[in-house]
Structure formats: structure tokens, C-alpha cells
Amino acid sequence: MELRKITSAVTKTIVIVVFWAVLLMDLVLATELGFKQIGFALIKAILIGGVFWLLFAMLVDAFLKTIILDAKEKHVDRVDGGLSYHVTEPDAEEIAWLKEQEMEKEREKDVI
Numbered sequence: 001m002e003l004r005k006i007t008s009a010v011t012k013t014i015v016i017v018v019f020w021a022v023l024l025m026d027l028v029l030a031t032e033l034g035f036k037q038i039g040f041a042l043i044k045a046i047l048i049g050g051v052f053w054l055l056f057a058m059l060v061d062a063f064l065k066t067i068i069l070d071a072k073e074k075h076v077d078r079v080d081g082g083l084s085y086h087v088t089e090p091d092a093e094e095i096a097w098l099k100e101q102e103m104e105k106e107r108e109k110d111v112i
Contacts, residue, residue: 007064011057019049 023045030037090098 003061003064003068007057007061010060011053014056014060015049015053018052019045022048 023041026041026044027033027038030041
């Protein structure tokens with residue numbers, strides 16, 4: 001279960017989109033473009049991106065923890081798929097099957 005990696009990836013993606021949206025909208029709505037206007041737009045986008053980073057990190061973390069708790073409460077298995085596949089822990093049978101698949105791949109490599 002890679003909760004931190006999932007949270008980080010989702011948060012980074014959202015913050016990058018917010019950064020570019022703020023920067024481009026500020027530049028599009030500017031009456032004239034110069035180095036000063038571009039610099040202010042960059043500073044504004046960085047500040048707003050930083051605020052959104054903190055906000056979305058908390059929201060996404062809480063959202064994913066809620067999904068995990070709900071999946072554990074309902075005893076969701078990973079075979080059903082969906083988002084619960086990424087946040088629930090694998091069963092012993094699945095771990096054994098994955099190890100068996102890895103061993104078969106290594107046997108095929110040895111034969112070749």
C-alpha cells in the first residue's frame with residue numbers, strides 16, 4: 001500500500017495544473033506583456049501553487065484514508081478492481097501467485 005506515493009502524485013498533478021492555469025490566465029488577461037508583468041505572474045503562480053499544495057495535500061490524504069477505511073470495512077478484495085485495488089493490501093493467495101509468476105519468468109530466461 002503506497003499511500004504516500006499516491007498522495008504525492010495526485011497532489012503534484014493538481015498543483016502543476018493550478019500553477020499553469022494561474023500563470024497563463026494572468027498573462028492572457030494582462031494588457032501588456034513585459035518582464036515585470038511576467039515576473040509578477042510567476043511569483044503569483046508560485047505563491048498560489050504553494051497554498052494549493054498544502055490544501056490539496058491535506059484533502060487528498062484525507063480522501064485516500066477514507067477510501068482505505070471504507071474498503072477495509074466492506075472487506076473489498078483486489079480482484080474486483082477499481083481504486084480499491086491500489087489502496088488495499090494483497091491477500092496471501094495473490095502474493096503467492098505473484099511470486100509464482102516471477103519464478104516462471106526467471107525459468108523462461110534461464111531456458112533462453
